[in-house]
Amino acid sequence: MTPKIETFVMHCGEMGSRWGFNRTIGQMVGLLIVSDKPLTANELSDTLNISRGNVSMGIKELQSWRLIKTKHVPGDRKDYYEPAGTIWELATQVFEERRKREMDPTLSLLRSVIIEEPANVQEEYAQDKMMEIHNILESITSWTSELQSMNPDKLKTLMKLGSSVGKVLDMKDKLLSNSK
Amino acid sequence: MTPKIETFVMHCGEMGSRWGFNRTIGQMVGLLIVSDKPLTANELSDTLNISRGNVSMGIKELQSWRLIKTKHVPGDRKDYYEPAGTIWELATQVFEERRKREMDPTLSLLRSVIIEEPANVQEEYAQDKMMEIHNILESITSWTSELQSMNPDKLKTLMKLGSSVGKVLDMKDKLLSNSK
DNA sequence: TTAAACTTTCAATAATTTCTGAAACTTCAA
DNA sequence: TTGAAGTTTCAGAAATTATTGAAAGTTTAA
Secondary structure, X not given: OOHHHHHHHHXXXXXXXXXXXXXXXXXXXXXXXXXXXXEEHHHHHHHHOOOHHHHHHHHHHHHHOOOEEEEOXXXXXXXXXXXXXXXXXXXXXXXXXXXHHHOHHHHHHHXXXXXXXXXXXHHHHHHXXXXXXXXXXXXXXXXXXXXXXXXXXXXXXXXXXXXXXXXXXXXXXXXXXXXX | OOHHHHHHHHHHHHHHHHHOOOHHHHHHHHHHHHOOOOEEHHHHHHHHOOOHHHHHHHHHHHHHOOOEEEEOOOOOOOOEEEEOOOHHHHHHHXXXXXXXXXXXXXXXXXHHHHXXXXXXXHHHHHHHHXXXXXXXXXXXXXXXXXXXXXXXXXXXXXXXXXXXHHHHHHOHHHHHHHOO
């Protein structure tokens, strides 16, 4: 690793747990992203100075996040690993996966609590609040799944739109009737 | 705590670390949200069975996230705590705070690494990738700050727009020239 | 002032999470 | 088959993070 690459990879390690995984997994995905060729598990282990067993577990975890994929080189029995898509695809994958882990369980718990009749006035207040949380989480979920299903170029256009979004909304009704 | 409230509060505890804090802090904010009146630190400590010291630290943390605020009752020396805003405001606050913690440090590191000249062909590849990451993080940052600055109603309208956003984009140029 | 009522701090400990390394497992060429 | 080359598993150790509780700090009323 050159100094610049090492700086980046170590940063990915430090941020790893904030992004939803742990230090070594952060380093692994950082290194794979900036490598111009696929790497073997042993190369990861040697380069990052972490045990072979830890690399094996990290790979499993990164595969469960769909962030890396295996590549085979003809005539070579080793498994090579590389990022599972473009940077853009990796980013949306991380958001999607985190949404699943951070919001879906809560959504399902809230649904089960909300359908019951409140037993007293405190519960009525509490269930109102839970309903509010439920509705926001549901909006966010359906909104992000809409965004995911758009192609990346369109999404980038939307993001670049920035403050004009406000204007777009002001005109929305007119716009939608025109485009029917 | 009634059973339903307890279920919700304990769930907030379990999800706490996924949402960016720890178990007891998750429980604290969950309880404060569903309480129909402000609570004192001792009430939190007793209700949740956690030490008074832990509550004090949790309050500090929740204040640094701007999720709770202090309320004083005339003639009572105790500090009472309640959510710092509507559910919607709390949600955007969590997103904003997490963005600061999860993306800003990376953005600034990437900037410093990218401006240097690549020393060889590997670094050139790596710095290209870092630039891609940087650009995506920057788009997300400016996009979310646009969203934050919109009033909640407008934001809800935008979310409800859902897949129609695609149509909006198709018409954007026409729209923007009309609205000048 | 004093002391009661309350809050904060922080060193020690408990709980949890991560990491290692050796053993078990798998695959394949000879 | 065998064994070499590779991967995975998992119990125990190490590292990190969360929690307690006692002491120190703060504020206010008398």
